[in-house]
Amino acid sequence: MADPLASNSAQQNRTFLVIFLLLCALYACGHLQRNVGSVLAPVLNRELGLDARELGVVMAGLFLAAGVAQIPFGILVDRYGPRRACTLLLLFGVAGSALFAFAEDWPQLLLGRLLIGMGFCGVFMSSVVIFAAWKPPSEMTTWTGRITAVGGFGGILATTPMAGAIELVGWRITLLGVAALAALLTIAGHYMLRDRPPGAPLPVQKHESFRQGFVGVLHMAADPRIRPMLVVSLFMFTPMQLTVGLWAGPYLLVVHDLDAIARGNVLLAMMGVHLLAALAFGPLERIFNTKKWIVVVGAMIQAVQFLLLAWLGQASLAASITLLMGIAIVGPLYVMVTVHSQSSFPKEMTGRAVSVVTATSVIGVFLNQSGSSFIVQALSEPGSIGSALAFRTVFGLLSAIFLFVALIYLKTQDTNAPR
Structure with a gap:
């Protein structure tokens, strides 16, 4: 006779797998939008x-839009649950994707990107x-790393496949296809996502106003446990979003004269190793039993790599x-910074904690991308997309930033229990 508990557990695992794969597909669609800049930049120029x-x-x-929307979205998640909050905002992402594909000038392109950022922010x-509702705390880093790796396949699509599609049918038709995919996934999310396992107790309903919610967010941001993470999170997405997301394509074109497919292949390789590396952070945490020191050491490695890229990159394509x-x-x-923030607060505050860190992170990308664009423009010929001096300057600044990140993260408290 079959064990009903085992049968229920197997059914629950199958349900979670479907949810996980759908979340991966949604994350992949948003990841494609975030990382398409390096391929699109020469085309739009x-x-x-x-x-x-x-x-x-x-x-x-x-x-910018994603960062501004994070805080109210976190409040919506805490009040109404992630399924309803996420699929509502995704409608804006679908509209923005279509608008970007039809845009005729940079203000229209900007409006499309703002809507995309708002739509996919959640x-x-x-x-x-x-994940926090379906899985135990000990598995959070693993599942967060998995969605980063599997859902990050969208970043791979933003490299050579995107470059090839643009050369084949043009950038407008390609991006209309992305908009259609986003619409289908939004509909699937509305009907198939589940906030918690069947039979799990409903969370305590919150009846606070949005003003009270914002006050709560400000109080959390002032908490000593999270303040160093907020400073560091300004730069956590920066390595990939300033390279694959924007400047790596123009850098390889201007400094090393690579064509569109060759540039796409380099970006493809970068995304591939990035996604595989994301799977390693769960095992690394278990092996070393620390979140804090993984971030500190990783930031120091990034500082050295950006310094070497500024110093040696112009002379050697292989080194670059x-x-x-x-x-x-x-x-x-x-991944580690997000899980570290989530594990620092009670479960009922998870949405708000993650929203504060994520908002700071994506606003940081806006500041870093837009700020670097003024540096690149100032050190380049009018109308161009960069110069060797401009890119060396940006990479040198990133080296100093990640040394600063390592020093700041020393102030955080590890949430791992001593062995």
Whole structure:
């Protein structure tokens, strides 16, 4: 006779697997949108005449909207659950994807990117909240790393496949296809996502106003446990979003004269090793029993790699590619920072804690991408998308930033229990 408990457990695991794969698909769609900048930048420069500053502002706009929307989204998650909050915002992402594909100038492109950023801002946070409801705390780093790796396949699609599709049918038709995919996944999310396992107790309903919710967020941001994480999170997405997401393509074109497919292949390799590396953070935490020191050591490695890229990258294509790959491998440090923040607070505050850290992270990408675009424009010829001096300057600044990140993260408290 079959054991009913084992049968229920197997059914629950199958349900969670479907939810996990759908969240991965949604995350992949958003990840494609975030990382398409390096491939699109030369195309938009050529066809619409965007210069480095305009390209930087357009691509960074996604992160500004995502960052601003994170805090109210976290409140919505705590009040109404991740499924309803996430699928509601995804409607804006679908509209923005379509608008971007039809845009004729950089303000229209910027509006499209703002809507995309708002629409997809909640997918990662919703995933973390759903994982916290379905899985034990000891598995959080593992599942967060898995969605980063599997869902990060969208970043791979933003490299050589995107470059090939643009050459085959043009960038507008390609991005309309992305909009159609986003619409289908939004519908699937509405009907198939589940906030918690069947039979799990409902969370205590919150009846606070949005004003009270914002006050609660401000109180959390002032908590000594999270303040160093907030400073560090300004730069946690920066390595990948300033390379694959924006400048690696123009850098390889301007400094090393690679064509579109060759540039796409380098970006593809970077995304591939990045996604594989994301799977390693769960085992690393278990082996070393620390979150804090993984982030500190990783930030120091990034500082060295960016310094070497600024120093040696112009002279050698092989050195440039090797260092870009190394930067991609260490890039998933944001997985550890996110889980560290989530584990620092009670479960009922998970949505708010993750939203504060994620908001700071994506606003940091906006500041870093837009700020770097002004540096690149100032050190380049008018109308161009960069110069060797401009990219060396940006990489040198990133080296100093990640040394600062390592020093700041020393102030955090590990949440791992002593062995």
